[in-house]
């Protein structure tokens with residue numbers, strides 16, 4: 001097992017253009033499940049590929065287990081990677097797919113069978129060893145790719161959106177399986193996704209990336225409850241955090257904290273909401289509308305409620321946000337700042 | 346939508362068996378006239394004593410085959426045909442793979458180099474062979490000139506590339522390989538581009554080096570397309586007589602004769618149509634085997 005560290009890691013594909021990855025400094029913890037989260041094109045894959053040794057950094061250093069690995073081939077880095085497409089070898093049986101890393105790393109032939117059996121039983125694919133990849137379902141392929149990754153007992157696991165090819169139901173079960181699997185092998189894992197639910201559910205910590213820049217690195221609760229800037233605040237959460245400009249700050253509050261005034265207690269900021277749309281999502285309601293009166297007149301906001309039966313379209317209602325749930329961001333830098341008193345009227 | 350459906354329907358109504366047969370007939374006619382006709386004529390001649398300029402024909406049974414099988418030049422021709430066909434395929438597959446790997450990565454001038462490599466394929470083989478005839482000429486050979494200039498040989502003492510049996514065989518083999526290389530290279534390049542980039546990358550992460558990735562992953566994945574290249578090459582080389590005819594005309598002393606060139610030499614130039622026909626029939630079994638494998642490859646490509 002090992003820790004992955006990057007120092008000022010940068011990748012510029014075309015000279016003169018903005019980098020795909022810019023000055024990333026990151027340090028995993030031993031055995032941790034770290035998630036790279038960001039929108040499409042934010043440089044997650046590029047960063048992962050640099051760690052794997054498939055892409056040469058423009059500048060900066062990568063350390064695995066305390067050793068600078070910039071000049072080492074993927075083979076020498078002792079990493080395992082699961083590709084988004086799984087990249088199984090189509091002409092080889094499942095058994096040979098899983099055994100390939102052993103062969104490639106000159107593991108003694110007598111050990112292959114036991115190791116393949118160990119990996120395949122861990123992932124519950126022991127019955128599929130004679131099949132070819134094209135004879136497998138998406139979920140089975142993913143498990144074969146994982147088995148191929150663990151069979152050599154790597155120092156670090158890299159996974160690039162391994163669940164994105166699965167349907168919603170399978171994705172949920174595969175996610176759970178992956179978490180259980182990680183708890184069991186305890187290998188440092190870096191997991192790339194653009195799905196915030198996946199990131200929040202699986203990550204010990206989440207690193208939020210945008211345009212190749214690290215916006216925040218923290219536990220799921222940290223990035224959700226204490227976003228470092230407005231990008232993180234709006235990227236996480238659905239619907240996203242409500243943001244409103246007030247003088248030289250931006251004030252934000254989560255939809256679930258924006259509730260009818262009758263339900264709020266203590267120190268609150270009152271608003272009047274004109275309801276324009278109500279969506280029923282089964283376990284919750286998403287109410288959207290515009291604020292009425294004050295400095296934020298006509299500002300569009302969302303509210304997330306467990307019940308909206310007493311609200312009706314077009315009506316105006318008293319809403320409120322607890323003072324302590326307000327987040328403040330600098331208007332120029334969009335970075336988080338200390339809470340301060342603002343005038344709403 | 347409705348219009349389209351009606352169109353399809355009216356087209357379907359016109360699909361009488363007669364129309365189908367009429368549309369199909371040019372292909373059948375072509376095969377009958379240009380393939381089946383000559384083929385059966387060859388069988389017919391092979392059992393006769395047909396000669397050019399002789400209007401009478403007699404059935405002679407297996408006489409032609411008996412005399413051919415006893416002739417030493419026929420045995421040499423069979424051996425040469427097999428040597429040229431098999432060895433040139435080996436040279437071509439190895440060479441084309443190297444070229445395809447080299448031309449896969451983008452670099453400056455890659456388009457131009459690809460064009461140059463394709464040239465031998467687009468140029469008529471007769472032209473190419475004449476070019477090689479000069480390159481390998483006993484007096485004007487540029488290869489000999491270079492070797493002499495580098496002091497490997499004394500002036501006028503360089504090998505006669507086309508004049509000594511072993512060198513002549515090697516020369517013909519070289520020209521055959523040179524000729525097939527572009528086609529195979531282009532096919533293999535296409536095959537390589539069709540392999541998703543993350544497969545060799547996965548192999549690299551799994552710890553495979555260059556050779557293992559090529560030999561155990563990339564080339565096996567290209568097996569269908571590789572077999573197309575090989576089967577085409579086999580047919581091209583096995584049935585070709587241009588190269589031998591122009592370079593050596595089968596000489597020296599019939600040492601580079603192949604089945605097609607011997608059939609031509611005996612049947613057309615030597616006026617012994619019956620012997621030529623009998624020799625060319627020896628091409629058939631091998632071609633049938635190749636055709637069988639081609640159909641299998643085509644079928645498998647359809648299935649997967």
Ligand SMILES: Nc1ncnc2c1ncn2[C@@H]1O[C@H](COP(=O)(O)OP(=O)(O)OP(=O)(O)O)[C@@H](O)[C@H]1O
Nearest residue numbers: 013014020038039040041042043044045046047194
């Ligand atoms: N080989 C390449 N050549 C040039 N530009 C590239 C290359 N690979 C990636 N990029 C660019 O780098 C940026 C980051 O790409 P990257 O694939 O890392 O994004 P990502 O976060 O993985 O996105 P996604 O969620 O869509 O997979 C993009 O703007 C992309 O266009």
Ligand SMILES: [Mg+2]
Nearest residue numbers: 044045046160
């Ligand atoms: Mg990506």
